[in-house]
Amino acid sequence: MDQIQKDILQQVADIHEVPEGAYNIRANGKTESRNTTANIDIVSKEDKPGIDIIIKPGTKNESLHIPVIISESGLKDLVYNDFYIGEGSDVTIVAGCGIHNCGDQTSQHDGIHSFHVGKNARVKYIEKHYGENDPNAPGKNIMNPTTIVEIEEGGYMEMETTQIKGIDDTLRDTKAVLKGEGAKLVVRDKLMTHGNQHADAVFSVLMDGLGSSCDLISRAVAKDDSTQTFKADIVGNAKCASHTECDAIIMDNAKISASPQIVANDLDAALIHEAAIGKIAGEQLIKLMTLGLTEEEGEEEIIGGFLE
Amino acid sequence: MLELKNVSFQVVDENNANKEIIKNVSLKIDDKKFIAITGPNGGGKSTLAKLIVGIYEPTEGQLLFDGVDITHMSLTERAIVGVSFAFQSPVRFKGIKVKDLMTLAAGKETTVAQACEFLSEVGLCARDYIDRDVDGSLSGGELKRIEIAQLIARDTKLSVLDEPEAGIDLWSFSNLIKVFEKMRAERDRNILIISHQERILDIADEIVVIKDGEIVAYDKKDEILPELLKGTAGCKFYQD
Numbered sequence: 040m041d042q043i044q045k046d047i048l049q050q051v052a053d054i055h056e057v058p059e060g061a062y063n064i065r066a067n068g069k070t071e072s073r074n075t076t077a078n079i080d081i082v083s084k085e086d087k088p089g090i091d092i093i094i095k096p097g098t099k100n101e102s103l104h105i106p107v108i109i110s111e112s113g114l115k116d117l118v119y120n121d122f123y124i125g126e127g128s129d130v131t132i133v134a135g136c137g138i139h140n141c142g143d144q145t146s147q148h149d150g151i152h153s154f155h156v157g158k159n160a161r162v163k164y165i166e167k168h169y170g171e172n173d174p175n176a177p178g179k180n181i182m183n184p185t186t187i188v189e190i191e192e193g194g195y196m197e198m199e200t201t202q203i204k205g206i207d208d209t210l211r212d213t214k215a216v217l218k219g220e221g222a223k224l225v226v227r228d229k230l231m232t233h234g235n236q237h238a239d240a241v242f243s244v245l246m247d248g249l250g251s252s253c254d255l256i257s258r259a260v261a262k263d264d265s266t267q268t269f270k271a272d273i274v275g276n277a278k279c280a281s282h283t284e285c286d287a288i289i290m291d292n293a294k295i296s297a298s299p300q301i302v303a304n305d306l307d308a309a310l311i312h313e314a315a316i317g318k319i320a321g322e323q324l325i326k327l328m329t330l331g332l333t334e335e336e337g338e339e340e341i342i343g344g345f346l347e
Numbered sequence: 348m349l350e351l352k353n354v355s356f357q358v359v360d361e362n363n364a365n366k367e368i369i370k371n372v373s374l375k376i377d378d379k380k381f382i383a384i385t386g387p388n389g390g391g392k393s394t395l396a397k398l399i400v401g402i403y404e405p406t407e408g409q410l411l412f413d414g415v416d417i418t419h420m421s422l423t424e425r426a427i428v429g430v431s432f433a434f435q436s437p438v439r440f441k442g443i444k445v446k447d448l449m450t451l452a453a454g455k456e457t458t459v460a461q462a463c464e465f466l467s468e469v470g471l472c473a474r475d476y477i478d479r480d481v482d483g484s485l486s487g488g489e490l491k492r493i494e495i496a497q498l499i500a501r502d503t504k505l506s507v508l509d510e511p512e513a514g515i516d517l518w519s520f521s522n523l524i525k526v527f528e529k530m531r532a533e534r535d536r537n538i539l540i541i542s543h544q545e546r547i548l549d550i551a552d553e554i555v556v557i558k559d560g561e562i563v564a565y566d567k568k569d570e571i572l573p574e575l576l577k578g579t580a581g582c583k584f585y586q587d
Binding site for chain 1: 400402421422423426427431432434437438440441442443444447448451452454497501
């Protein structure tokens with residue numbers, strides 16, 4: 040790996056070189072390095088690009104890193120990763136994709152991740168998307184992550200997804216089915232766009248399992264001339280509970296549209312949605328300025344906290 | 348020393364007419380003084396405080412702080428030269444923690460132990476608060492005390508507090524009085540408090556009474572408080 044690739048790895052996965060535990064590092068469309076453990080197996084797919092990750096039942100406190108790095112301008116990378124999280128296991132998966140664009144061509148990564156969360160399994164999934172360009176390199180950076188989740192009885196998945204910088208266009212599509220009794224999904228999504236960027240975020244959650252629940256919090260900031268759309272479609276088909284919160288700050292000439300939908304198909308489905316879009320409150324800036332911050336420093340503090 | 352020279356503040360009201368909120372106010376506040384500003388609601392107390400800290404800029408007149416003209420200084424600049432402000436209704440934030448505000452107030456990276464010290468001074472069990480968001484999960488009284496803890500952390504030459512008693516329960520109020528007494532005793536500072544509370548007025552060195560945008564009285568506490576305590580109906584300061 041060269042220095043640019045190492046820097047991107049640091050940005051998207053908080054690691055310098057190879058991580059501990061199981062990993063699969065994909066660079067410029069190919070597997071750069073891989074490590075499996077006694078409990079976590081990684082197998083390349085034969086019919087299409089991507090990998091199958093098989094986590095043995097009962098695997099506890101292990102982690103898996105699967106970062107993707109693109110440093111060739113104009114590369115279009117498509118990958119299918121399937122995760123089989125064994126019954127009763129408890130693991131952390133760190134994904135993430137970083138693009139360094141050094142030219143004028145569009146670089147693109149489309150990752151389709153499918154999670155099969157077994158009975159009583161717990162998984163924490165951390166995904167960070169990041170892009171950067173060489174000075175005077177106008178090439179666009181595009182990422183279209185699709186995340187498909189199925190959770191069995193008593194299973195739990197927590198997703199921490201972040202896109203803060205450098206992605207010109209994105210469609211972030213998450214589809215989840217909470218199949219089993221007591222299945223639970225928690226999502227913390229953070230998104231910031233700037234310049235002329237555009238981002239679409241779509242969440243669709245079906246709660247079929249008795250007592251299943253979903254807690255989705257999305258925080259978004261749109262600056263400059265950027266635009267964002269947010270769509271959430273939460274369907275309760277059984278006794279279930281969900282809480283969706285979509286909170287956004289707009290600045291400059293940015294535009295955000297949010298279309299939340301909640302559908303109760305069962306008398307005992309309790310679904311809540313909260314949505315708010317607005318500029319930074321003037322009184323918040325005034326308060327921080329009375330502590331000695333400039334207006335710009337105040338804005339940074341407010342946005343930094345909001346996306347923390 | 349803080350000096351206001353012929354300060355006026357006008358706004359345009361809903362009928363597009365000019366309305367004078369503060370009228371030609373002149374005031375000298377000497378160093379190391381605890382001053383209470385009181386007077387009927389709508390008389391211009393909060394506006395005067397906001398003119399002093401720089402949230403509003405006067406339409407006429409001049410403000411001097413230690414001889415320096417601060418009339419056109421921004422909020423940030425006034426904060427840097429040594430003016431602090433505790434809001435009547437503390438501002439809430441999503442994602443900013445009590446520790447973050449305390450660190451910003453102290454002007455340097457604050458250790459948990461230091462932040463705890465400031466919070467303990469206002470009667471908050473610091474470890475329970477330090478990592479909490481400054482948002483709707485805190486009660487009005489808790490937010491007010493955190494607001495005052497920030498003044499202690501800032502430790503500037505002038506502290507302006509806008510009705511610190513509003514929204515505070517009785518028990519907390521007694522403790523707050525102790526906080527102000529301590530600030531006054533230990534710190535070589537100017538404190539300017541807007542208040543209607545007798546107990547706060549009672550610990551002031553001097554009291555300023557503002558009505559209809561004008562100072563109607565400014566004197567030692569012992570001269571003014573007895574008049575105020577005769578009751579609103581009999582008080583000359585509140586009469587038309």
